[in-house]
Amino acid sequence: MQKEISKIYKALVFGREVSLAVLDTTALVREAIVRHHLSALSAAALGRTMTATAYLCSWLKAEESALYVTVAGDGAGGKISVSGDGALRLRGYITVPDLVLPPRADGKLDVGGCVGKHGTLRVVRDDGEGIPFVGTSELLTGEIAEDFSAYFLTSEQRPTAIALGVLVAPNGECLGAGGVFLQPMPGASEEAISFAEEKIGLFSNISALIAEKGAKRLLEEEFGVTDAAVREISFRCRCSREKAASAVLSMGREDAESLLEEAGEIVVHCHDCNTDYLFGREDVAALFGGKKK
Numbered sequence: 001m002q003k004e005i006s007k008i009y010k011a012l013v014f015g016r017e018v019s020l021a022v023l024d025t026t027a028l029v030r031e032a033i034v035r036h037h038l039s040a041l042s043a044a045a046l047g048r049t050m051t052a053t054a055y056l057c058s059w060l061k062a063e064e065s066a067l068y069v070t071v072a073g074d075g076a077g078g079k080i081s082v083s084g085d086g087a088l089r090l091r092g093y094i095t096v097p098d099l100v101l102p103p104r105a106d107g108k109l110d111v112g113g114c115v116g117k118h119g120t121l122r123v124v125r126d127d128g129e130g131i132p133f134v135g136t137s138e139l140l141t142g143e144i145a146e147d148f149s150a151y152f153l154t155s156e157q158r159p160t161a162i163a164l165g166v167l168v169a170p171n172g173e174c175l176g177a178g179g180v181f182l183q184p185m186p187g188a189s190e191e192a193i194s195f196a197e198e199k200i201g202l203f204s205n206i207s208a209l210i211a212e213k214g215a216k217r218l219l220e221e222e223f224g225v226t227d228a229a230v231r232e233i234s235f236r237c238r239c240s241r242e243k244a245a246s247a248v249l250s251m252g253r254e255d256a257e258s259l260l261e262e263a264g265e266i267v268v269h270c271h272d273c274n275t276d277y278l279f280g281r282e283d284v285a286a287l288f289g290g291k292k293k
């Protein structure tokens, strides 16, 4: 079972009328759990959103094109923010990383309670060609898959059947995470749309299927696809010590020094990957000293 690298597989099915994508994002979610110290529930909410964002990123034209997804609901988990680029490098966070709620009646994690049923899903897509595209839709269930389906329908006029899931063991380890997307091509027949809607019902347990079989075997067994196009997905942040240093510089010497006086050091925090960049007295002196020349 190869779970070390997250991947997206894409192919055309149903007489090339439906675009199919199967994602194994286990490694991506594992990295998010480690970086943000996520509870199982917060991991499920963030992991499902990251999986959907990876799918959206796979349609970006250029590697440097950027995409920003915000799920802002009224649930106990707060806001989810995920961004990525055309090279499928993603990062993201959830406001409450350690949320615990009682499970739903069916025993599954209560992602809807974490995210909330009222609020918005917003996608900003920047192709680097002028004004970015902004699409917004209302949350339906807070379970993420249905919310993205609603987004595709209302904002991009593309009916899309989606299954998303994250399976976390009692010890907090992610055993499997991924998703299936079935998107009829523009002008597809009614049969193609029904095929997508019916087929998605087989994947209500997608995280367990990914854990057990992996994405490649699912493609073969469920769709007869053996020649899917495959790309790797990674957790990669854009932050760096250099960028953090320029944030310190932008404070101005006086403010930086008074903060230093107060706190002993300056901490620049990156929400996306939960990294702290620390600047002590000598670092700050070097930063501003260099600027004076």
Ligand SMILES: [Zn+2]
Pocket: 237, 238, 239, 240, 270, 271, 272, 273, 274, 275
């Ligand atoms: Zn970062």
